[in-house]
Amino acid sequence: MTDVRRPARTLPWTALVLGLGIVMLASSLRAGVTSIGVLLPELREGLGMDATTVSLLTSLPVWCFAVVGLGAGAVIMRLGVHRVTVLLLTAIVVGLLARAVTDSAWGFLLATTVAMFGAALGNVVLPPLTRQHFPNRVPLVSALYGGTLLTGAAVAAGTSAPIADAFDSWRVALATWSLLALVGLAVWLPTAIAERPPRHERRAARTRATISLARVARTRVAWALALLFGAQSSQAYAQFGYWSDIFSDAGVDATRAGAILGVTIAVGIPITLSLPVLMRYAGTSVAVPISFAAITAAGWLGVATAPLFLGGWLWGLLLGTGGSAFTWCLALIGLRARTPQGSAQLSSFAQGTGYLLAATATFSVGLLHDATDTWGVPIGMLIVLTGVMAVAGSVAIRSAPIEEELAAQADQDVSGSSVRR
Numbered sequence: 001m002t003d004v005r006r007p008a009r010t011l012p013w014t015a016l017v018l019g020l021g022i023v024m025l026a027s028s029l030r031a032g033v034t035s036i037g038v039l040l041p042e043l044r045e046g047l048g049m050d051a052t053t054v055s056l057l058t059s060l061p062v063w064c065f066a067v068v069g070l071g072a073g074a075v076i077m078r079l080g081v082h083r084v085t086v087l088l089l090t091a092i093v094v095g096l097l098a099r100a101v102t103d104s105a106w107g108f109l110l111a112t113t114v115a116m117f118g119a120a121l122g123n124v125v126l127p128p129l130t131r132q133h134f135p136n137r138v139p140l141v142s143a144l145y146g147g148t149l150l151t152g153a154a155v156a157a158g159t160s161a162p163i164a165d166a167f168d169s170w171r172v173a174l175a176t177w178s179l180l181a182l183v184g185l186a187v188w189l190p191t192a193i194a195e196r197p198p199r200h201e202r203r204a205a206r207t208r209a210t211i212s213l214a215r216v217a218r219t220r221v222a223w224a225l226a227l228l229f230g231a232q233s234s235q236a237y238a239q240f241g242y243w244s245d246i247f248s249d250a251g252v253d254a255t256r257a258g259a260i261l262g263v264t265i266a267v268g269i270p271i272t273l274s275l276p277v278l279m280r281y282a283g284t285s286v287a288v289p290i291s292f293a294a295i296t297a298a299g300w301l302g303v304a305t306a307p308l309f310l311g312g313w314l315w316g317l318l319l320g321t322g323g324s325a326f327t328w329c330l331a332l333i334g335l336r337a338r339t340p341q342g343s344a345q346l347s348s349f350a351q352g353t354g355y356l357l358a359a360t361a362t363f364s365v366g367l368l369h370d371a372t373d374t375w376g377v378p379i380g381m382l383i384v385l386t387g388v389m390a391v392a393g394s395v396a397i398r399s400a401p402i403e404e405e406l407a408a409q410a411d412q413d414v415s416g417s418s419v420r421r
Contacts, residue, residue: 158262289393
């Protein structure tokens with residue numbers, strides 16, 4: 001999916017700089033998302049947002065991740081992985097700064113779309129960047145950028161409200177997170193300038209063509225992973241978008257709500273870093289998806305029935321533990337493919353379709369709350385989706401690799417053609 005040539009031997013200081021670039025890139029991909037939820041009341045008042053606009057805003061990231069994610073591979077092949085990295089970081093910086101200065105609700109949505117376009121490309125760029133520069137340390141670097149992504153999300157969620165209070169401005173709080181992408185841009189810009197134009201490898205293109213997205217969409221494992229990814233992402237983006245509103249209605253101020261959300265996200269960091277070990281011991285046991293689903297459901301049930309019990313911290317811990325399923329989902333996509341081409345197409349379908357489902361669910365949370373004037377109904381929908389996590393995850397973890405399903409599919413097509421003759 002990239003202009004990856006033979007990996008060059010990386011000097012220690014070069015590896016340090018490139019590692020910093022990957023870390024800064026990862027840290028910038030969710031800060032622009034989680035900083036919105038805790039400042040939503042201020043945004044409503046400052047920009048005059050109605051319920052429909054808020055629903056659009058909170059579901060916008062996942063819409064971008066779905067649409068842009070499906071086409072990101074072609075962009076990387078055309079421009080090269082380093083140029084795309086610079087492009088996406090520039091989009092994040094411009095988008096985050098633009099939405100901090102606009103006085104229009106629709107201008108805010110447009111600027112957020114630009115920033116989320118960059119973040120969506122970043123989701124796809126991280127694996128090939130790691131593969132090109134750290135080919136012998138892919139698991140380690142992957143765990144590192146996964147933990148960093150969660151750290152950036154947690155810090156933004158936990159400190160955006162205090163920053164807004166300190167400067168008496170939500171605009172300053174939102175603009176602050178452009179600094180992460182700006183540092184990443186400073187690291188990757190020299191590399192992109194020095195990079196030669198990418199060489200299009202026709203042989204690799206023909207190989208990828210044999211595993212088309214259309215064929216992948218006809219397999220059981222692809223749909224199981226898409227439903228799993230969609231149901232899990234629905235939980236996360238409902239939290240990112242509506243956490244402050246839920247706890248505000250329960251009588252909690254924005255700073256404390258943001259701190260609880262920060263802890264919720266931060267809980268996933270150590271679990272993410274230890275996930276390779278956990279997966280090695282758990283194997284293909286269905287206890288893994290069922291546990292993630294049950295813990296998430298328990299957290300939402302607590303938020304719906306007694307949000308202030310133990311200050312809300314217990315529910316944050318439960319939802320954060322269940323939210324660690326995100327990294328497990330990404331790892332499972334890789335484990336259900338035997339070739340890079342199979343993994344790429346499976347990832348494209350699972351994430352693109354999954355984020356599309358998550359966007360629909362996140363948008364529905366706002367509409368259901370607006371229609372019923374209660375959080376019980378939309379939270380009930382999210383609890384139902386944890387059941388989808390459990391079932392789809394159980395199917396996915398026991399499924400054969402995508403290549404085996406595609407081979408069986410091809411045999412059936414041949415047999416069908418012979419019968420018709």
